[in-house]
Amino acid sequence: MAVDANGTNGAQAETYHQEALAALKDQSLFIKDAFLDGKFVSKDKEFDVYEPSTGTVLGKVANCTLDDFKAAIKSAETAQQEFWATTTAAQRGGMLRKWFNLIIENQEDIGVILSLENGKTRSEAVGEVLYAASFISWFAEEATRSYGDTIPSSSPDTTVLTFKEPVGVCGIITPWNFPAAMITRKIAPAFAAGCSVVIKPPSETPYTCLALTKLAVDAGIPPKIIQVCPTKDRAAATELATNPIVKKISFTGSTGVGKMLAKLAADTLKKCSLELGGNAPFIVFEDADIDLAVEGAMFCKFRCTGQTCVCANRLIVQKSVLPQFTEKLVAKVAALKMGPGLDPSTTQGPLVNRGGVTKTAEHIADAVSKGATIAFGGKAPEVPGFFHEPTILSGVTPDMLVANDETFGPLAPIFSFDTEDDAVKLSNDTEFGLAGYFFSKDVARVMRVARKLECGMVGVNTGKISAAEAPFGGVKESGYGREGSMYGINEYQNIKSVTIGNNDK
Numbered sequence: 001m002a003v004d005a006n007g008t009n010g011a012q013a014e015t016y017h018q019e020a021l022a023a024l025k026d027q028s029l030f031i032k033d034a035f036l037d038g039k040f041v042s043k044d045k046e047f048d049v050y051e052p053s054t055g056t057v058l059g060k061v062a063n064c065t066l067d068d069f070k071a072a073i074k075s076a077e078t079a080q081q082e083f084w085a086t087t088t089a090a091q092r093g094g095m096l097r098k099w100f101n102l103i104i105e106n107q108e109d110i111g112v113i114l115s116l117e118n119g120k121t122r123s124e125a126v127g128e129v130l131y132a133a134s135f136i137s138w139f140a141e142e143a144t145r146s147y148g149d150t151i152p153s154s155s156p157d158t159t160v161l162t163f164k165e166p167v168g169v170c171g172i173i174t175p176w177n178f179p180a181a182m183i184t185r186k187i188a189p190a191f192a193a194g195c196s197v198v199i200k201p202p203s204e205t206p207y208t209c210l211a212l213t214k215l216a217v218d219a220g221i222p223p224k225i226i227q228v229c230p231t232k233d234r235a236a237a238t239e240l241a242t243n244p245i246v247k248k249i250s251f252t253g254s255t256g257v258g259k260m261l262a263k264l265a266a267d268t269l270k271k272c273s274l275e276l277g278g279n280a281p282f283i284v285f286e287d288a289d290i291d292l293a294v295e296g297a298m299f300c301k302f303r304c305t306g307q308t309c310v311c312a313n314r315l316i317v318q319k320s321v322l323p324q325f326t327e328k329l330v331a332k333v334a335a336l337k338m339g340p341g342l343d344p345s346t347t348q349g350p351l352v353n354r355g356g357v358t359k360t361a362e363h364i365a366d367a368v369s370k371g372a373t374i375a376f377g378g379k380a381p382e383v384p385g386f387f388h389e390p391t392i393l394s395g396v397t398p399d400m401l402v403a404n405d406e407t408f409g410p411l412a413p414i415f416s417f418d419t420e421d422d423a424v425k426l427s428n429d430t431e432f433g434l435a436g437y438f439f440s441k442d443v444a445r446v447m448r449v450a451r452k453l454e455c456g457m458v459g460v461n462t463g464k465i466s467a468a469e470a471p472f473g474g475v476k477e478s479g480y481g482r483e484g485s486m487y488g489i490n491e492y493q494n495i496k497s498v499t500i501g502n503n504d505k
């Protein structure tokens with residue numbers, strides 16, 4: 001489609017997604033039904049899903065009611081008991097491995113669906129599909145490595161064992177910025193542990209979840225183990241957090257919603273994993289490799305058009321290297337090509353919705369009104385679709401909105417500092433604590449600053465910290481619980497201790 005940095009082009013916008021969908025190798029992967037009680041089912045009521053590159057409706061999806069959620073939870077309860085009673089860890093691992101293989105085979109189709117509903121570039125979308133699949137592969141292995149213990153007893157004739165058991169039905173609420181990976185990072189460990197899931201996918205991007213669900217069932221995962229209820233009804237999250245059958249909530253999204261869910265879940269004392277907002281500092285020390293730091297900032301800031309919880313929200317640069325870093329970053333950002341995700345020349349897609357464009361513009365306007373200057377970009381082009389220019393601000397200070405609030409857009413605000421202590425203080429001056437990054441070649445500084453940053457994940461000399469093997473999660477108001485890694489499966493298990501006494505009788 002002939003869409004460039006100036007945006008979409010009239011009638012072509014209308015056919016953009018139709019052509020892309022018609023070219024899917026497997027048409028059955030574009031699904032608009034809910035997946036309830038082991039079947040895809042249509043609903044009388046549906047809601048619109050938008051295509052961010054054109055701002056037009058991509059399609060309609062079943063709009064589940066609270067009664068659908070209640071029925072899905074009940075169905076998932078019975079299915080989970082059977083799943084746990086009838087499968088070994090090796091069998092669950094085998095199902096996950098088959099699911100992984102099917103996703104790899106269908107990566108291009110899922111990438112197109114994902115790009116259409118989210119807006120990210122095709123290569124980023126396929127990259128996300130592979131990232132999503134890596135959690136399935138990881139937890140296929142973890143299923144068979146999740147051992148209990150034999151504990152030395154304080155009594156001579158007693159044996160103490162631990163069993164790891166599934167928590168039961170899990171309520172899964174995921175965001176639109178990673179329509180594939182946030183689903184698999186939660187449900188692969190749930191299945192490995194022997195749990196069932198009821199998913200409320202994001203209403204902006206439900207299609208990727210439904211495609212993954214079809215492949216899960218094709219792979220032999222018992223259908224009632226996975227229930228997918230797309231909905232526009234916000235009360236659905238409340239149902240998941242309060243229904244006594246649900247034993248765990250896993251949520252990725254805003255801190256405000258996370259706090260509300262934790263409060264609601266407290267009444268039935270559900271386990272919770274909450275991966276919430278961030279305000280990541282990205283520090284560039286004067287002893288850093290500046291080219292490496294610019295490369296890291298490009299990945300970390302502009303991946304998914306700045307819409308990641310772990311993206312650099314504040315670039316904090318030592319004064320002596322400020323001009324050099326800014327000049328190099330401007331050159332790289334100027335080379336980005338804004339456009340629709342599926343256009344092969346695009347390197348920066350649209351935001352997911354109009355709200356994202358407005359928030360980015362508000363952060364820029366606020367900073368400029370308080371003295372920041374625009375080093376690059378700064379405008380939202382008046383075109384169909386939800387575009388904002390990738391933007392760099394210089395001279396940003398802690399009194400500006402962007403210092404305290406996650407932009408979730410393509411805005412790189414540059415702060416400056418004199419000393420290491422200043423940089424650490426500025427970095428930690430936030431209620432959030434998800435990710436932090438810094439660049440330095442000084443080994444002692446690397447150890448010192450990595451310890452001092454108040455966040456759950458630190459990237460040193462890299463902007464890329466996300467991988468199946470690395471624990472993902474935050475501290476402070478960025479939430480609790482860890483996803484991926486050797487720890488991720490624990491979130492879906494209870495430890496039962498079994499004490500066998502009188503062993504000598």
Ligand code: SIN
Pocket residue numbers: 177178181252275307308309310466
């Ligand atoms: C997120 O933004 O929530 C996830 C980012 C990631 O997994 O890298």
